[in-house]
Amino acid sequence: MSTGITPDRDRLAAEYVLGVLEGEERREAERLAENDREFQVAVAQWQARLAEVDETASPEPASEALWQSIAADLGEQASPEPTQASAPAAVPGPHTAVLALWRSLRFWRGAGLVGAFASLLLALGVGMLATRAVREPVLIAVLLTNENRPAAVVNAFADGTAELIPLEGLEIPPGRALEVWAIPGANQSPISVGVVSQRRSLRLNLDRVPGLRPDQVIAISVEPPQGSPTGQPTGPVIIKGNTSTAL
Amino acid sequence: MTAVLGQEPSSAPDLQDALRRVARGDRLAVRVIYDAEAPRMLGVAMRLLRRRALAEEAVHDTFVQIWLKAASFDPSRGQARTWLYAILRNRALNILRDESRTDLVDDFGPMDLKAPGDDAETTVMRLSDSGALKRCLERLDPVRRRAILLAYVEGLSHGELAGRLDVPLGTAKSWIRRALLVLKECMA
Numbered sequence: 001m002s003t004g005i006t007p008d009r010d011r012l013a014a015e016y017v018l019g020v021l022e023g024e025e026r027r028e029a030e031r032l033a034e035n036d037r038e039f040q041v042a043v044a045q046w047q048a049r050l051a052e053v054d055e056t057a058s059p060e061p062a063s064e065a066l067w068q069s070i071a072a073d074l075g076e077q078a079s080p081e082p083t084q085a086s087a088p089a090a091v092p093g094p095h096t097a098v099l100a101l102w103r104s105l106r107f108w109r110g111a112g113l114v115g116a117f118a119s120l121l122l123a124l125g126v127g128m129l130a131t132r133a134v135r136e137p138v139l140i141a142v143l144l145t146n147e148n149r150p151a152a153v154v155n156a157f158a159d160g161t162a163e164l165i166p167l168e169g170l171e172i173p174p175g176r177a178l179e180v181w182a183i184p185g186a187n188q189s190p191i192s193v194g195v196v197s198q199r200r201s202l203r204l205n206l207d208r209v210p211g212l213r214p215d216q217v218i219a220i221s222v223e224p225p226q227g228s229p230t231g232q233p234t235g236p237v238i239i240k241g242n243t244s245t246a247l
Numbered sequence: 248m249t250a251v252l253g254q255e256p257s258s259a260p261d262l263q264d265a266l267r268r269v270a271r272g273d274r275l276a277v278r279v280i281y282d283a284e285a286p287r288m289l290g291v292a293m294r295l296l297r298r299r300a301l302a303e304e305a306v307h308d309t310f311v312q313i314w315l316k317a318a319s320f321d322p323s324r325g326q327a328r329t330w331l332y333a334i335l336r337n338r339a340l341n342i343l344r345d346e347s348r349t350d351l352v353d354d355f356g357p358m359d360l361k362a363p364g365d366d367a368e369t370t371v372m373r374l375s376d377s378g379a380l381k382r383c384l385e386r387l388d389p390v391r392r393r394a395i396l397l398a399y400v401e402g403l404s405h406g407e408l409a410g411r412l413d414v415p416l417g418t419a420k421s422w423i424r425r426a427l428l429v430l431k432e433c434m435a
Contacts, residue, residue: 010431011424011427014427014431015405015423015424015427017333018395018398018399018423018427019336019340019398019399019402019403019404020398020403020404020405020408020423021404021405022344022404022405022406026344040324041324044324044325044329047325047329047332047333048325048326048329049380049430049431049434050380050399051326051328051329051332052374052375052378052380052381053370053374053380053396053399053400054287054291054332054336055287055373055374055375056370056373056374056400057287057290057291057293057294057400058290059286059287059289059290060286060289060290060293060299060302061286061289062281062282062285062286062288062289062306066285066303066306066307067278067281067285069307070277070281070307070310070311071274071277071278073307073311074274074277074310074311074314075314184311188311189308191315208315208316209315210314210315230341230345232341232345
């Protein structure tokens with residue numbers, strides 16, 4: 001398959017896959033890998049070219065303990081109810097995200113945990129105030145600054161949507177953005193659920209989160225305008241809070 | 248990669264099918280992938296990270312990502328196994344590069360005491376004779392072949408390669424660059 005990618009970009013993709021990049025070049029490649037379709041194709045081609053080298057590694061015994069630690073972090077969900085095989089599993093994009101959400105919702109409903117897992121996709125935009133009036137969140141997190149001043153509220157609804165509402169105490173440093181993170185559990189890496197650069201309500205993107213639960217940590221860090229280049233918080237966490245069940 | 252997949256014993260699970268099941272929330276399918284691939288993944292991660300605890304961490308995080316991201320796997324863009332190992336390599340390289348971790352730094356001494364048999368030429372020998380990669384790697388000048396394999400297998404950066412091969416940084420970069428061009432053309 002040929003691509004219209006420039007030789008320089010293709011080289012960057014190759015070196016990214018090879019793993020030799022450092023510093024700014026590496027961050028640039030990570031950005032492109034996240035957003036640039038042509039670059040993603042080039043990366044996939046280089047991965048395919050070099051993948052056979054991974055097969056030369058000597059297998060190491062994989063312990064049951066390691067599996068248990070993985071299983072514990074797949075969320076507390078029980079095995080899902082069987083679903084029909086018709087859903088296309090592939091094409092990434094909003095469509096897939098919606099499907100994943102839908103599956104996840106069914107999955108949690110099946111597990112009888114609807115209320116606890118009001119998670120996933122998020123709605124909320126400027127025009128949703130009317131909706132908000134008739135919807136009651138099942139989970140709420142009040143996020144506090146380091147001086148314990150309320151700076152934002154996260155509402156999660158039973159339909160699997162969630163929103164972040166900034167309060168007066170929320171400060172966004174000039175030229176920076178704030179990135180919202182959900183921390184799935186103890187000792188787990190934060191998962192980005194949204195980036196805010198203005199003080200207005202944000203619909204959170206929960207499709208990478210196994211589910212919001214009571215007493216889950218939500219944190220906000222200061223990041224570059226496009227969000228963290230590494231997928232993990234790179235700036236200081238300035239605001240955080242825990243989710244609680246709304247009564 | 249088609250050739251590689253074709254060499255699998257018929258008892259090997261269909262990873263693409265397993266990923267489809269994971270995308271539907273099937274935890275048992277995660278276990279299927281774990282049983283099939285975790286040992287090799289640990290081996291790959293050990294070559295990159297040297298320490299068992301770090302390798303296990305990389306594999307752990309990889310499976311959590313597989314669980315979360317299975318729906319984004321696109322079979323039209325590559326093999327399931329390649330996708331799985333790309334996540335693993337990415338995670339391991341992040342541990343190697345981004346995280347200033349004393350547990351890595353402390354280990355620089357023992358890192359040099361690597362098994363002598365596990366060098367670049369051994370890696371080439373282990374590649375399948377029928378695959379294009381081996382044939383194409385053998386076309387490279389030995390020192391450039393070694394640079395490519397040290398980078399991919401041990402996760403050395405441009406700078407670390409220059410140190411290991413005792414050449415200026417610019418030389419290491421240009422070896423890698425030219426070797427990649429040869430590989431791309433050869434494997435087209």
